[in-house]
Amino acid sequence: MARVRLIDVAELAGVSMKTVSNVVHNYPHVAPALRQKVQSAINELGYRPNLTARRLATGKTGMIALAMPEIDHPYFSELSRHIAEEATRRGYRVLIEQTLSDPVAERAVLRDREAGLVDGVIFHPVRMGTLDIAKLAPGTPLVLLGEAAMPVMTDHVMIDNVAAALGGTRHLLNSGRRRIAFLAVMDGDITGSTNQRLLGYQQALIEAGLPLRPDLVLTARDFTAEAGVAAIEAALERGLHFDGVVCRDDKFAIGALKALQAAGKSVPEDVAVVGWDDTLLARYTSPALTSVAPDKLAIATEALTLLEERIGGYEGVGRHRIVGHSLAMRGSAPRLRE
Template identity: 65%
Template sequence: MGRVRLADVAAYAGVSMKTVSNVVHDYPHVKPEMRQRVQEAIDALGYRPNVTARRLATGRTGMVALAVPEIDHPYFSELSRRIAEHAASRGYRVLMEQTLSEPGAERAVLRDREEGLVDGVIFHPVSTTQSELARLSRDVPVVLLGEAAIPLTVDHVMIDNVAAAREATEHLLSLGARRPVFLAAVEGDVTVSTDRRLEGFQDALQAAGVRLPSSHVLTASDFSPQASSEAVNRALDAGLDFDAILCRDDQFAVGALSALHARGISVPDEIALVGWDDTALSRFAYPAITSVSPDKAALATSALDLLLERIGGFHGPGRHVITPHTLAIRESAPAVTEAARPL
């Protein structure tokens, strides 16, 4: 059987092609019984709208692109799912792109968005400069995620990484920690996230009057759990005395847990640990990891809602939205009332 056409659906349902088109494009004035009749025909025949024809008819494709650095990173995987689910509830499909933080791949995302495939782009830039973002054409709307400096002309959704890191560090200090380390500064890191989280870590220490040498910022060769484990082992081998760890993400937290367990070091009794992103890794590790928890649902809905407003014709200046975060308290750094650690 060849491709099912709009006319085939109309004939099967016994309605006009205009009625089928109204249902496909989700026009509100279609009567419920007629909408059900057409939808049953669509389902029975397996009709799929032609994206090119739809764009010619309506000026839209019904698709948006989501471009992230790594699709297999737990945080981006979980966020992507929420964006896709919210997009589906709004009648949109999501085209995924992975950039691996490479400048050429990120530029391709922004350049190719005008090829007619999508109506807009949600994009987490890493290597793209602020000046490049400021020069974006408004023909195809873009909403940005992440912590990079964003021009005033572009919509942007993020959490306050500095505040979140400060709160996580304050929690470790409330448990009696006085020699925490930050895990980790990464070699060749071009992201801004690590810098923001390290800034919050330092702010909390300064406010508490805790002075630590630069050796309490550990370094890692890359963003993998293996590199995190190696960083913790190097610190222990060097005799660094620390009693808590703030990790830049949950992957680093899992790597740190592995290293500490292999050394027979108890978490949280000897070293408390906080991760970041509140992914499945943190919830099912042993012990379960206390983790900074961005409101992924709010990130997803805010980004997509801003994008759909742009697609719908909004032409105002860039809107910068800071979504909530919390600290998901678990066994690796328990609530203060559960802690038995002396000051």
Template identity: 45%
Template structure:
């Protein structure tokens, strides 16, 4: 039979209340008493009854994280950072994958499964600005990403325009003038692709370099195969370019593979920049220059903000927009031609 709170108390020689205080990390417990209780818990293999605790406290000790696609390295690494931050706070994370489908995202927001959690960190991809009212939900919510702004929930995101402008400026400062873009979305203004393309264009305008639609590669999903396909399409059209800005790292890595297959040297013939600073960007040959958009900060801030909302309940205050700092991680794929 499973051990009970009473069993732990008996073995440790303390009251049930003391055991409960130790398990709930009550601060005013003598170290020797805490050690006896923890030893008894370990010896008996006691596991707290989370259902009973939830009924008493009104909380589950769990939060939900919803992302579009764990097959995309960015979201996998984001999820790992969220889980790590939550574990440090003594909270577990239930992960949902929406596929970036608008209907599934809307369904998730009202899913009865969320009753098993105290709040949601939500990264929509299918929903857009017209869906902002759907974020009016009866539980704590933190929104990530660039699909919905000025909503009723806290929003933790990155500086897409500014970071993309800085990445493009790096290429311009190294003497590149024909900078192709891989991963643009037709007609998008709000969203990662639209915002990053805006930053790219702002950098060109400031440098007096004309924008050329012919070197913009459009796609839908941001996978390596799409990056390679877009790059091959540019080569097949015979357009000239001396740099590539992949709107995320996986696109940039696919483009870099296509360049190497075509006999172009990176960075001697074509410099390449990505966006996201995935772990694998450090280990490609050549290593990939990329934007670190503050992913770890975003994950930790989202967890901290959600837990603050859970604690504050109705007295939480107005929604906040929290922006991550970014940096350019300059590596071998953009070494200046004079180097």
């Protein structure tokens, strides 16, 4: 089948090739009715821009890379969808890369951009440090996500993990809980987020005048729901008493629910549980999970806005953006009665 050309779209839509080009490049001055007419012709013919020709004409491909540690992790999956949908709305196509937190794969995210496949990168690093990124990133339009590295000249988007954990723990304290566990820390944790969430948890306990008890900070072998089950089971087996749990993510929280219910503990009557990330899974547990809810759409929108500005020529000092969060109240730690 012959490749559909720009002129084919123009002839079907009854417009000039320049107008089709303006629509393809998402130029804002095209009238809505005309844009729709051209887009209908594009859809009907199945037209796809020639990236090589576009690069020769504009110096840009219209593609961006999105590099995440795990694309099947519920949080990263949902965030990736927001980014992909917002990128499409802005006229970009998205190349998704999974690094599995491997340092070689993470370095390749930045080093291999020299191939010129994409105009910019949104990247959630885990292993790479600040100096590593600073050395590899010059000239690469780049926005970082997460809590790991923050080079001076690189844009960065995240939520305030300390404040979010403080709020989730306060919610349990305000409901009368006084022996609140944290699920969980892990030996060799390289994520950067656990320590910040643990700090917010501790801050809430200190504010409430409660002692910090190391035995209430549970440990897990890895970041899976199964590890969350094992950590809660081990705590119960050694006779640890707790009436609330703040979890570092929803997978741990789901594990906590399963272990508590298997032990005959009622949630939230005996133990209230707060998760983290407010993923779709949280709505379908029993009881439904109260969870710290990062504003994933705001993360996506802010990251793409910063990246577009970098692609457009901004070369200033890195901008650090903190987006909002909330606490999605459900049955595992319900809203307080007024």
